Amino acid sequence: MEFQNLIYESSGAIAVVTINRPKVLNALNKAVLQELDQAFAAIAEMREIAVVIVTGAGEKSFVAGADIAEMSAYGIAEARAFSRLGQQVFNRIEELPQPVIAAVNGYALGGGCELAMACDFRIAAQNARFGQPEVSLGVIAGFGGTQRLPRLVGRGMAAQLLYSGDMIGSDEALRIGLVNKVVAAEALMDEAKAIAGRIAAAGPLSVIASKAALREGSNMDLKRALAYERELFAAGFATADQKEGMAAFLQKRKANFQGR
Numbered sequence: 001m002e003f004q005n006l007i008y009e010s011s012g013a014i015a016v017v018t019i020n021r022p023k024v025l026n027a028l029n030k031a032v033l034q035e036l037d038q039a040f041a042a043i044a045e046m047r048e049i050a051v052v053i054v055t056g057a058g059e060k061s062f063v064a065g066a067d068i069a070e071m072s073a074y075g076i077a078e079a080r081a082f083s084r085l086g087q088q089v090f091n092r093i094e095e096l097p098q099p100v101i102a103a104v105n106g107y108a109l110g111g112g113c114e115l116a117m118a119c120d121f122r123i124a125a126q127n128a129r130f131g132q133p134e135v136s137l138g139v140i141a142g143f144g145g146t147q148r149l150p151r152l153v154g155r156g157m158a159a160q161l162l163y164s165g166d167m168i169g170s171d172e173a174l175r176i177g178l179v180n181k182v183v184a185a186e187a188l189m190d191e192a193k194a195i196a197g198r199i200a201a202a203g204p205l206s207v208i209a210s211k212a213a214l215r216e217g218s219n220m221d222l223k224r225a226l227a228y229e230r231e232l233f234a235a236g237f238a239t240a241d242q243k244e245g246m247a248a249f250l251q252k253r254k255a256n257f258q259g260r
């Protein structure tokens, strides 16, 4: 796939999507959001891709937010449409069947923090910085930040970050559960790919069902969520991968999953 503002690469079952506007620290304008939408719509159909890694071009920034130059002239209607577009793209990432890992290589501010939060989990370089600085621009987070941040780090910490616009470093992000792991900047992609490789080696249908249960269940009450989990668990027993996975365990060999 060819894009103006993204780089799409794949190796085996792992795809890497790099946001590529390093001169503006990979800020998200409409064109980038539309390309992200196209890229993730296409990846959703790629059975051969098991995991996606999202990162930013250059050493300084993952994504430094929505493009302030583009937004500065917006009126209410354009702002609403821009928010809708960003929310739609990030929902698409969240709803992608395959897991998505954010490899956060520097600033993840505003829309960048929101993009990282729409991913399944986040691995950060030591130099990563997170924040929702929209209040310092006279607006609020508009790509899901007011909703995904409290769900990830709790309401109190989200309130502090959303109201103050404070930036936090990678160690604080780790402490509050915003990221799963912090590594040296030069080790970031290797670490993300190593985790992606372990996910890609698991039963692909099981990974997809685990993501669906986690995502859909978090929007249900516990009783309905457990019923949903039960149905997905039971459906797994109609797959060849279940037969292979359990036979391989009993025969003390490595499973060879076919994704069916």
Ligand code: CAA
Residues within 6 Å of the ligand: 023, 024, 025, 027, 028, 064, 065, 066, 067, 068, 069, 086, 107, 109, 110, 111, 112, 114, 133, 134, 137, 140, 141, 142, 143, 145
């Ligand atoms: N939009 C547009 N351009 C941006 C940008 C953004 N979000 N962030 C950085 N840039 C541009 C800068 O304007 C600058 O361009 P020029 O070289 O043409 O001047 C270039 O990227 C490099 O940036 P700096 O010179 O500012 O780099 P720095 O190292 O001094 O500072 C920074 C880095 C702290 C990240 C600073 O760039 C910054 O504060 N950026 C804005 C962060 C922000 O407020 N993000 C939230 C945006 S609003 C949003 O995202 C709304 C939403 O939820 C939908």
